[in-house]
Amino acid sequence: MTTTNSPSSKSKASSSTTAAASSPSPPTAEKGVVIGRLTVTLTCCQPFKVLNGGVSALIAESTASLGGYVASGYRRVFGVQLSTNHIKPAMLGEQVEAEATPVRVGRTIQVWEVQIRKIDPSTSSSKVLLSTSRVVLLSNMEAPKEMKEYEEKIKKYARL
Amino acid sequence: MTTTNSPSSKSKASSSTTAAASSPSPPTAEKGVVIGRLTVTLTCCQPFKVLNGGVSALIAESTASLGGYVASGYRRVFGVQLSTNHIKPAMLGEQVEAEATPVRVGRTIQVWEVQIRKIDPSTSSSKVLLSTSRVVLLSNMEAPKEMKEYEEKIKKYARL
Amino acid sequence: MTTTNSPSSKSKASSSTTAAASSPSPPTAEKGVVIGRLTVTLTCCQPFKVLNGGVSALIAESTASLGGYVASGYRRVFGVQLSTNHIKPAMLGEQVEAEATPVRVGRTIQVWEVQIRKIDPSTSSSKVLLSTSRVVLLSNMEAPKEMKEYEEKIKKYARL
Amino acid sequence: MTTTNSPSSKSKASSSTTAAASSPSPPTAEKGVVIGRLTVTLTCCQPFKVLNGGVSALIAESTASLGGYVASGYRRVFGVQLSTNHIKPAMLGEQVEAEATPVRVGRTIQVWEVQIRKIDPSTSSSKVLLSTSRVVLLSNMEAPKEMKEYEEKIKKYARL
Numbered sequence: 250m251t252t253t254n255s256p257s258s259k260s261k262a263s264s265s266t267t268a269a270a271s272s273p274s275p276p277t278a279e280k281g282v283v284i285g286r287l288t289v290t291l292t293c294c295q296p297f298k299v300l301n302g303g304v305s306a307l308i309a310e311s312t313a314s315l316g317g318y319v320a321s322g323y324r325r326v327f328g329v330q331l332s333t334n335h336i337k338p339a340m341l342g343e344q345v346e347a348e349a350t351p352v353r354v355g356r357t358i359q360v361w362e363v364q365i366r367k368i369d370p371s372t373s374s375s376k377v378l379l380s381t382s383r384v385v386l387l388s389n390m391e392a393p394k395e396m397k398e399y400e401e402k403i404k405k406y407a408r409l
Numbered sequence: 410m411t412t413t414n415s416p417s418s419k420s421k422a423s424s425s426t427t428a429a430a431s432s433p434s435p436p437t438a439e440k441g442v443v444i445g446r447l448t449v450t451l452t453c454c455q456p457f458k459v460l461n462g463g464v465s466a467l468i469a470e471s472t473a474s475l476g477g478y479v480a481s482g483y484r485r486v487f488g489v490q491l492s493t494n495h496i497k498p499a500m501l502g503e504q505v506e507a508e509a510t511p512v513r514v515g516r517t518i519q520v521w522e523v524q525i526r527k528i529d530p531s532t533s534s535s536k537v538l539l540s541t542s543r544v545v546l547l548s549n550m551e552a553p554k555e556m557k558e559y560e561e562k563i564k565k566y567a568r569l
Numbered sequence: 570m571t572t573t574n575s576p577s578s579k580s581k582a583s584s585s586t587t588a589a590a591s592s593p594s595p596p597t598a599e600k601g602v603v604i605g606r607l608t609v610t611l612t613c614c615q616p617f618k619v620l621n622g623g624v625s626a627l628i629a630e631s632t633a634s635l636g637g638y639v640a641s642g643y644r645r646v647f648g649v650q651l652s653t654n655h656i657k658p659a660m661l662g663e664q665v666e667a668e669a670t671p672v673r674v675g676r677t678i679q680v681w682e683v684q685i686r687k688i689d690p691s692t693s694s695s696k697v698l699l700s701t702s703r704v705v706l707l708s709n710m711e712a713p714k715e716m717k718e719y720e721e722k723i724k725k726y727a728r729l
Numbered sequence: 730m731t732t733t734n735s736p737s738s739k740s741k742a743s744s745s746t747t748a749a750a751s752s753p754s755p756p757t758a759e760k761g762v763v764i765g766r767l768t769v770t771l772t773c774c775q776p777f778k779v780l781n782g783g784v785s786a787l788i789a790e791s792t793a794s795l796g797g798y799v800a801s802g803y804r805r806v807f808g809v810q811l812s813t814n815h816i817k818p819a820m821l822g823e824q825v826e827a828e829a830t831p832v833r834v835g836r837t838i839q840v841w842e843v844q845i846r847k848i849d850p851s852t853s854s855s856k857v858l859l860s861t862s863r864v865v866l867l868s869n870m871e872a873p874k875e876m877k878e879y880e881e882k883i884k885k886y887a888r889l
Contacts (some may be wrong), residue, residue, distance in 0.1 A: 295471070296559045297552075297553070297556065302474070302488035302491065303467030304467060306463055306493070309463065310463030311463050327495070327498070329838060329865060330810045330812075330863075331462065331463070332490070332703065333466070334652075335489055335490065336680060337673070338487070352654070352698070353698075357867065360656060381682075383701070385654065392457075393457070490649070490652075490705050494863050496832060496840060512816060513817070517677065518649055518707060520814050522861075541842075543814050545649060547678060615791070616879045617872075617876065626783055626787060626813070627787045628783070629783065631775070634782070647782075649814070649815055652811070652813075653786070653812075654810050655807070719776045
């Protein structure tokens with residue numbers, strides 16, 4: 250899974266091609282958003298050729314954790330609780346987009362909302378909600394020194 | 410992870426002491442249990458070399474869905490809701506075991522509990538709880554005909 | 570709390586057959602919203618004089634169930650799953666507002682989101698998020714005949 | 730509901746410093762259990778004369794919080810997340826019993842499981858599961874001085 254971003258959003262942390270963590274206008278962690286896209290392949294389908302609901306949960310936990318890591322100033326976060334409501338299925342071959350938005354960025358606890366939507370390449374405006382998740386993170390733990398390299402990588406993509 | 414798909418896995422969709430949804434002794438769906446094992450590799454770790462919490466959720470959804478599929482008599486199930494509480498981390502290289510147990514097997518709604526534990530190969534008795542999940546399934550939808558092959562495969566493993 | 574039972578509350582339950590919360594376009598069940606207000610009294614506080622988090626959950630389940638009942642055309646609904654994330658505390662004496670919004674109104678399953686916010690009577694624009702809940706309902710069960718009276722009462726408050 | 734406040738309830742809140750729910754071996758906080766009983770009256774029913782699912786959630790949050798308060802050595806706890814799965818309904822007039830058990834008592838985060846069961850006064854062995862909840866608490870915050878009186882009250886009941 251990778252992440253991309255819409256220039257109109259404020260701060261964004263993305264891993265693949267674009268994105269940001271602190272914008273020219275005074276950035277706040279509350280505004281950080283993580284966006285990622287995924288094409289539904291057989292690997293992430295259950296036997297009925299539908300996106301495995303657990304993959305939606307995995308995407309939610311991953312994007313929220315990345316966002317929480319950036320929002321806490323590149324300190325370590327731990328997932329505490331994850332709740333996912335599956336709304337509609339995504340079929341093999343379809344494209345989905347995950348957007349993680351902070352609900353609350355506290356010193357100890359962060360709560361993120363992650364919505365996964367089906368995107369229609371021909372009509373970018375149409376985005377059907379597939380699932381909605383809430384992720385609770387315990388934040389602000391010290392990151393081990395060997396994570397400095399990872400931090401630099403994320404910072405590169407989480408550009409202004 | 411779809412545990413029963415890989416013959417090398419220790420998967421069983423079985424009841425407490427004997428067997429599966431079609432055992433000689435009067436089987437009840439309520440007794441069906443799905444067990445799967447996983448070694449924590451880099452693929453399923455987050456950057457801190459700890460098992461990605463989203464992978465625990467994925468395992469929970471997958472094992473519960475498999476159990477629900479068997480418990481409903483090989484009819485289609487849909488994941489509706491997934492809640493995962495992360496209790497302790499698992500490190501790179503460690504072995505984990507997931508056990509999905511039915512809380513309620515209703516005609517329309519099934520609820521499964523999935524516990525993931527760390528197993529110590531040297532002392533099989535020690536099993537530290539890593540996460541506990543609740544999975545809500547909408548069950549009893551008709552399975553498409555082309556799933557007959559999958560059904561046969563599951564039935565083969567769902568017997569001791 | 571069953572918001573529409575007390576005439577003093579600001580409740581409105583809108584559905585497809587009635588009208589949505591302020592929509593000029595043809596209303597649909599998806600647009601129905603249930604709103605209720607509550608003053609934090611000692612009865613709903615935990616011993617630390619803070620709104621009991623369980624009361625927030627109770628409000629969420631109640632408003633979502635009322636909305637689901639209306640959205641399904643006054644048929645019976647059952648709560649299946651409730652997830653509440655507590656964001657900030659509300660203190661004794663403060664006023665809170667709950668808003669239940671449908672995420673999906675399916676034939677069998679409904680998912681509602683309920684946000685509870687603190688309202689400042691002096692500046693109605695300021696609304697701090699206190700909690701956010703997701704409620705899963707099993708819908709469309711037949712309502713017993715003796716519920717006709719209740720249906721009429723709700724219909725009166727579920728005004729256009 | 731704060732079960733241990735009413736002497737008529739069968740509540741016991743046991744902790745490491747006091748005593749566990751019937752354990753001959755040295756008790757630990759992990760073994761602390763909170764039990765409360767409730768008769769389903771009209772007050773806690775939804776309009777269909779069934780126990781309001783939100784009341785189950787309220788009971789879960791309350792019993793878990795009480796347990797967490799004791800388990801942390803009478804320090805303040807905050808509810809962070811609550812997940813409730815409703816399994817079966819309880820009808821007007823029936824008796825229910827809630828049992829809160831710690832899943833993990835950490836320094837910062839506690840996770841409690843609360844099961845609510847229907848009890849049949851004539852056959853005390855029959856206990857049908859009505860709901861199962863998971864409560865996440867942020868623990869170990871300093872309790873205000875004026876809570877000393879409450880602490881003493883709880884300590885009185887938190888002993889067999």
